[in-house]
Amino acid sequence: MREINHFNDFIKELRTVGFTIGGENGEGVFTLSDAFGESIAWHTEDPETDPWEWRIRVLDEYTDIAYGKLFFRKSGYITKEWYPYFLAVRRGKKELQEEYEEGNVTIMAKRIYDVLSEEKELPVHLLKQYGGFSGEDKSGFDKALTQLQMDFYISICGRARKRSRSGEEYGWSSTVFCLTENLFGEEVFRKAGKLSYEQAFKRIEKQIYLQNPQARSAKVNKFITG
Structure with missing residues (x-):
């Protein structure tokens, strides 16, 4: 190096x-x-x-x-x-639903994945809101985020700040997550499949x-x- x-x-x-x-x-x-x-x-x-x-x-x-x-x-x-x-x-050809049914994925991880499947990408604060996560869920939520990244189901794809009701940005930037499929597109999955x-x-x-x-x-x- x-x-x-x-x-x-x-x-x-x-x-x-x-x-x-x-x-x-x-x-x-x-x-x-x-x-x-x-x-x-x-x-x-x-x-x-x-x-x-x-x-x-x-x-x-x-x-x-x-x-x-x-x-x-x-x-x-x-x-x-x-x-x-x-x-x-x-990840290979594994699907999250199948992994969940076999007990390899937590319920919190599945909730996060389901929300991102619907919304495509979200900053953490909205991911928590849309997924119905409370402050008491913080430890499990953070572990689930890590698990999903390590298993290549979701990825960090940017950052965004919170917005007020009037649409103005405020506060610190929040990490934005998306499905792995939306990070680089299908090309990497085709290559991986071979x-x-x-x-x-x-x-x-x-x-x-x-x-x-x-x-x-x-x-x-x-x-x-x-």
């Missing part, structure tokens, strides 16, 4: 590697954070050198990079080129070991499969 000193460096390296954990802890696999130069500093609010700001810039400026809770239930990035491989491993689980797994595994030949096999497996 080449040294990363600003946002454009990060995007170039991400496109080269294809995916990365979002933070500094590579979990024994790898992270582009290991290539950060001295100019990179977290939580400075500088959009060029603060990685915390980059997740917002990626969502605002690019349509071929996914960001969300993707690895170890933590943040990460995947380019559109590599998305079908993870999709083939994590891949077997084994083909996709081995392709990702090979790329990981190119970045870190000493990566721990158990962690690599968890990174890939979720």
